[in-house]
Amino acid sequence: MHTYGIDIWGEDNFIIENGLAKLNYASKPALVDIVRDIREQDFKGPLLLRFPHLTRLQIEKLYTLYNNAINEYDYKGKFNAVFPLKVNQLPNFLLPLIKSGEEFGYGLEAGSKAELFLAMTYNKIGAPITINGFKDKEMIHLAFIAKKMGHNITVIIEGLNELKMILEVEKETSLPTPNVGIRVRLFNSGGGAWAKSGGIDSKFGLSSTEILEAYELLKSNNLLHYLTMIHFHIGSAMTNIKPLKKALKESGHIYAELKNMGATNLKAINIGGGLAVEYSQYHRTTQYHLQEFANDVIFTLKNIAKQKGVEEPNIFTESGRFISANSTVLVTPVLELFSAEYELSNLRLKEENPPLIEELNELYKDMNGKTALEYMHDSMDHLESLLKLFDLGYIDLQDRSNAEILAQLIIKKAISLLEIADYEELKRIDNKIQEKYLLNFSIFQSLPDFWGINQEFPIMPITHLDKKPTRSASLWDITCDSDGEIEFNAKKPLYLHDVNLEKEEYYLAFFNVGAYQDTLGMRHNLFSHPTEVNVVFENNELKLEKIIESQKIIDILEDIDYDTKEIKKILKSSLDKSTYVILKKYLNENSYLKTSWSH
Structure with missing residues (x-):
């Protein structure tokens, strides 16, 4: 049995039984059965399967990790977490997440006005809201309004001008003032693909001099009591824990210094994100255990607080990728094998x-x-x-x-x-023997991080897993762009099955696509988002909810500001009635290719 590294990235959420990829939950449904159930309802094109229970499991895991550490070290601060909306704002994902997080007091982080409106609308009163990113006066005014609504909201300032705007709104309105946080620009940076989000040359944060100026500005305006949080972020999906330890020491001392200067209401350190997600299906890239990550946070900050004689801070995290990535699976059929003529x-x-x-x-x-x-x-x-x-x-x-x-x-x-072990010998001639698998999806729409930053995603067929895969595979999408390909890589080889598509269906699944891919996806060739569906369980019975079909062609054209009435009028004037009826039908379907398995 070929496992496609499921023991590395699957976290026991997905398993292989009887040659099928299955969800390791409730009745352990096979992914292919879920796909066929959806197809029977005449939904065409690629599918995004969302599993809200996996999001809930990740939230539970996050709180358990930190609460274990708090108990282990008799830590006096509390743990809090918020989900960064930039990671995935779509309602099919977000609304179940908010519901799952209510009992934990799980909140939201907003980085734009639109995201702040979502947080103000859907976040449970009392659960924290943090605002990151660059802001104007309108956005800060919105934060004051959110505070008036009863939200526990903290505005993280990225520069002194934002603090000055807070002072202006405070003077100009009678609205209650939200909490203020300071994002600090640390000397230490993280590692990996997103290391530049931290460190002394990062895009965000205040220098040591600016932190002191912010303190004086708050103090001179009698608003120092609103300073409740300092924030840092040194990278996403960190594979090594050493940069975190350095950043914790640096931020911990900044926190303690401000406390001892007189910021008595400063009670929290927001450590940003960073928890790793395992995207590789070939070897483990993460060099620490998740509990070790939480333990290091608690242990380090406890020691600094003791050394400096200040209270132990509450901990905030924003690990959005960790919460969301594994909750969504992209499934697409193979349309064609390009060496099928060699029979x-x-x-x-x-x-x-x-x-x-x-x-x-x-x-x-x-x-x-x-x-x-x-x-x-x-x-x-x-x-x-x-x-x-x-x-x-x-x-x-x-x-x-x-x-x-x-x-x-x-x-x-x-x-x-040949045995699997002989594949090493085969790699010498893989460029001559690889198969091209044409998939009914767009890489640019569904896996933009692969195209943009060469991000790996676990890939495997959802059937035939009791059979030996014998073809070194390159994957082609259906866009007319040469970049729409996942090429065979002999160092990280993908082997698939030699199938007869006239006699059987063959589906590939891409895992860990729940973070960023939905909202970063682009309409290259005017392909819209795949049809998405939430797979939920009631009394351990599987239920398909909130099916959102891929956009119709006419709707996509309208979204990019074409006058669709004019389009219909011009086409109608050029055709007889019966032909126009057919054309109108096509306009009201999506752009993905039709196959026998779609009906």
């Missing part, structure tokens, strides 16, 4: 064939486990010789076709006879 039925052997083709035919017939590698290498040499003969005019197109088919058949047969 025995396509051979056009003559009564008399060139000697090398006769030899290829004998190699194919006589191959066994012991001779597989030798015969495969021989077939590659024979094919190269035959292609040269074709260029010189010594064999015809029919001979060339037979040579290509026989070489591919030999390779397929050799791989099926």
Whole structure:
């Protein structure tokens, strides 16, 4: 059984049984059965399967990790967490998350006016709201209004000008003043793909001098009692814990210094995000246990508080990727295999064939486990010789076709006879034997981080997992862009099954796509979001909720500001009535390709 690294990234949320990828929850439904249930309702194109119970499990895990550490070290501060809305603002994801977090007091973090409106509308009163990012006076005014609504809201200032705007709004209105936090620009930075979000040259935060100026500004305006939090962030999905320890020491001392200067209501340190998500399916990239992460936070801050003689701060975190990534799975069918023409039925052997083709035919017939590698290498040499003969005019197109088919058949047969361990040998010639799998989705819409920053995502078929995968695979999406490909990588090889798509369906799933991919996705070629569905459980019974179909073509055109009435009018004027009826039907369907499995 080929597991596709599920023991590395799956966190026991997904399992393989009887050759099927299954959800390890309740009745352990197979993903392929969920997909087929949705298809029977005539929803076409790729699917986003959302599992709200996985989001809840992550929230529970986060609070358990920190509360374990608090109990272990007899820590006096409390743990709080907020979800950064930038990670995923879509209602099918967000609204169940908010409901799951209510009993924990789980809050939201907003980084724009639109996100702040969402937080003001849906966040439970009493659960924290933090505001990060650059702000104008309107956004700060909104924070005052949120405070009036009863929200526990903290405005994290990214610069002194924002603090000055808070002072202006406080003087100009009779609204209650929200809590104030200071984002500090630490000397220490994180690691990995998002390391630049922290450190002395980061985009956000106040320098030591600016922190002192902010303190004096608050004090001189009799508003120092509103300073309740300092904030830092040194990276997302950190694979190494050492940068965190350095940042904790630095921020802990800043907190203690401000406390001892007179900021008596300063009670919290917001450590930002950073908890790792395992995206690799080949080896573990995270070099720490999650409990170790929480323990280091609590232990370090407790020691600094003791050393400086101040109360132990409350802890805030914003680990959005950790909460959301594993809750969403993208499933797409394979539309076509581009070497499907290399089948025995396509051979056009003559009564008399060139000697090398006769030899290829004998190699194919006589191959066994012991001779597989030798015969495969021989077939590659024979094919190269035959292609040269074709260029010189010594064999015809029919001979060339037979040579290509026989070489591919030999390779397929050799791989099926070889053990998995022999794949190391096969990597030498993978560029010649790889299969191209055409998938009914857009990389730019559904996996923008792959295209933009070469982010890995675990990939595996959801069926055939009791069979040996024999084809080194490159994945093509259906956009007309050469970047719409996940190329075969011999260092991180993806092997898939050799299937007959005329006789069976074959689906691939991309895991850990719940963070950022939904809202970063772009409409390249005017492909819209996949059809999404929440998979929920009531009394352990599976139920499909809130199915949102991929946008119709006419709606996409309207969204990018075309006059759709004009489009219909022009098309209608050029066609007879019956043809226009057909065209109008197509306008009201989505852009993804139709296949037999879609109906």
